[in-house]
Amino acid sequence: MTEGPPRQLLVSPIKDGTVIDHITAGEALNVLKILGITGTTNERLSIATNVVSKDMRRKDIVKIEERELMTEEVDRIALIAPRATINIIREYRVVEKKGVEIPSILIGVVRCPNPGCISNTEEPIESRFEVVEKGLRCYYCDNLITRDIARHII
Amino acid sequence: MYHIISILDFSREQIDDLLEKARRIDETTEIERSLEGKQVALLFFEPSTRTRMSFASAVSRLGGTTICVDSVEGSSIIKGETLADTVRVVSGYVDAIVLRHPKEGAARLASEFATVPVINAGDGAGQHPSQTLLDLYTIRQSMALEGINVGLIGDLRYGRTAHSLAQALSHYNVNLFTIAPNGLELPETIQIELNDMGTEICECAEVKDVIRDLDVLYVTRLQRERFPDSATFVNVQQSYQVTPQLLSGVRDNMIVLHPLPRAGEIDPAVDSLPHARYFEQARNGIPVRMAMLTEVMQ
Ligand SMILES: Nc1ncnc2c1ncn2[C@@H]1O[C@H](COP(=O)(O)OP(=O)(O)OP(=O)(O)O)[C@@H](O)[C@H]1O
Ligand SMILES: [Mg+2]
Ligand SMILES: [Zn+2]
Numbered sequence: 001m002t003e004g005p006p007r008q009l010l011v012s013p014i015k016d017g018t019v020i021d022h023i024t025a026g027e028a029l030n031v032l033k034i035l036g037i038t039g040t041t042n043e044r045l046s047i048a049t050n051v052v053s054k055d056m057r058r059k060d061i062v063k064i065e066e067r068e069l070m071t072e073e074v075d076r077i078a079l080i081a082p083r084a085t086i087n088i089i090r091e092y093r094v095v096e097k098k099g100v101e102i103p104s105i106l107i108g109v110v111r112c113p114n115p116g117c118i119s120n121t122e123e124p125i126e127s128r129f130e131v132v133e134k135g136l137r138c139y140y141c142d143n144l145i146t147r148d149i150a151r152h153i154i
Numbered sequence: 155m156y157h158i159i160s161i162l163d164f165s166r167e168q169i170d171d172l173l174e175k176a177r178r179i180d181e182t183t184e185i186e187r188s189l190e191g192k193q194v195a196l197l198f199f200e201p202s203t204r205t206r207m208s209f210a211s212a213v214s215r216l217g218g219t220t221i222c223v224d225s226v227e228g229s230s231i232i233k234g235e236t237l238a239d240t241v242r243v244v245s246g247y248v249d250a251i252v253l254r255h256p257k258e259g260a261a262r263l264a265s266e267f268a269t270v271p272v273i274n275a276g277d278g279a280g281q282h283p284s285q286t287l288l289d290l291y292t293i294r295q296s297m298a299l300e301g302i303n304v305g306l307i308g309d310l311r312y313g314r315t316a317h318s319l320a321q322a323l324s325h326y327n328v329n330l331f332t333i334a335p336n337g338l339e340l341p342e343t344i345q346i347e348l349n350d351m352g353t354e355i356c357e358c359a360e361v362k363d364v365i366r367d368l369d370v371l372y373v374t375r376l377q378r379e380r381f382p383d384s385a386t387f388v389n390v391q392q393s394y395q396v397t398p399q400l401l402s403g404v405r406d407n408m409i410v411l412h413p414l415p416r417a418g419e420i421d422p423a424v425d426s427l428p429h430a431r432y433f434e435q436a437r438n439g440i441p442v443r444m445a446m447l448t449e450v451m452q
Contacts, residue, residue, distance in 0.1 A: 114258060116256075116257055116258045116278045116279060116280075117257065117258050117259050118237070118255075118257040118258060118259040118260045118262070118263050118277075119259060119263075121257060122236060123236050123237055123238050123263055124236060124238050125238070125263060125266070133350075134343075134346060134347075134350075138259065139259075139262065140258065140259025140262050140263060141258035141259040141277075141278075141280050142160065142162060142258075142259075142280065142281070143258075143343075144343040144346075144347070146343065146346075
């Protein structure tokens with residue numbers, strides 16, 4: 001087993017904000033996409049991908065300064081990063097730590113891959129998916145997304 | 155408010171109830187005029203003469219009146235307007251909406267914006283619950299649904315009527331046999347779902363291998379555009395055709411169904427056999443749609 005570089009070199013400490021840890025390796029950018037954090041928003045971000053962790057072979061970490069994410073916001077990432085932990089940082093210390101839970105309904109997160117679906121038209125609705133055992137089911141057209149969920153994120 | 159959007163929303167009890175209601179309507183001579191004084195909009199964003207006629211007939215037999223809006227060339231009914239707005243506006247004019255639309259999920263969307271009941275009369279390649287219910291109704295006229303052997307033959311990939319029927323039948327512990335040309339097999343996601351509901355699916359290479367075990371043979375349309383070339387199409391069409399020879403030796407009360415219109419899938423010589431039930435099936439659209447209308451207007 002190879003050792004990763006020292007963590008401190010990857011990402012420096014933040015005073016206040018949120019650390020999303022234990023993100024499935026390679027999914028950090030998708031996590032940000034789901035959270036609506038793009039390069040054009042104001043958050044100060046550090047992203048570390050493919051970091052070697054103790055309990056998983058590799059993971060991604062995202063640190064967001066001066067923003068405390070809410071549970072409803074972060075639960076949406078459970079789809080692609082089910083083992084993620086959300087650490088709220090205040091004064092450089094972790095003051096709160098929670099896991100993510102897959103919500104039962106996803107609104108406005110995933111685009112229906114069915115081109116004939118009414119949710120892909122100019123109607124005044126957001127996409128809506130029910131989370132079922134086999135994947136995600138479109139509330140409108142019943143289409144089932146079973147794999148590659150990240151690819152369908154809006 | 156009660157809408158009828160997808161057969162997937164129905165429990166077995168709800169299906170049984172509706173079919174029973176249709177049977178009572180079918181058998182009575184004194185039809186209860188439950189739509190007396192009511193007006194129903196038939197909003198057809200896509201042409202479908204049969205479905206529209208059959209709904210119109212069902213409404214008038216129940217004492218109601220219809221406003222039909224058609225868009226034969228597929229142009230939008232109210233130009234530049236979203237379906238959501240159309241439905242909100244039309245809700246103000248009528249007591250119920252019957253909607254046919256080329257987009258999947260259109261009826262579900264309509265039900266979110268309508269302030270009157272919505273019945274889905276087919277949304278693109280999606281759901282068409284009145285068709286499914288009349289298919290079930292026709293089977294039930296001949297036999298109990300529980301545990302029967304049902305063969306689905308034809309284009310099972312794009313044939314939505316076959317999908318919905320299979321899904322509905324999964325409430326009744328049926329055994330499914332599928333016979334489809336290469337590339338037109340039942341989609342995997344539907345197979346998975348049916349398996350999850352406990353329905354066994356047996357893929358068969360040739361219909362003659364299973365025909366003698368079947369209680370129902372559900373034939374769907376084969377469309378030329380689904381095949382790479384005419385030769386392949388003609389070939390498949392011939393080998394999939396239901397003929398009197400194919401039906402020799404089948405179970406006495408075995409029935410052949412087809413959502414119609416047919417295009418050569420069933421030899422007209424089959425029409426006079428006792429197994430042929432497809433015209434009866436089409437006729438059953440009336441009591442079934444009457445039952446649906448009565449149900450949503452309660
Ligand atoms: N002030 C800080 N600035 C930036 N990152 C921080 C800060 N404090 C903690 N972290 C990071 O937040 C994550 C959780 O910190 P914690 O101290 O709880 O680690 P841990 O005990 O390994 O947690 P876990 O059991 O969830 O892996 C780690 O990835 C850590 O590097
Ligand atoms: Mg750790
Ligand atoms: Zn959809």
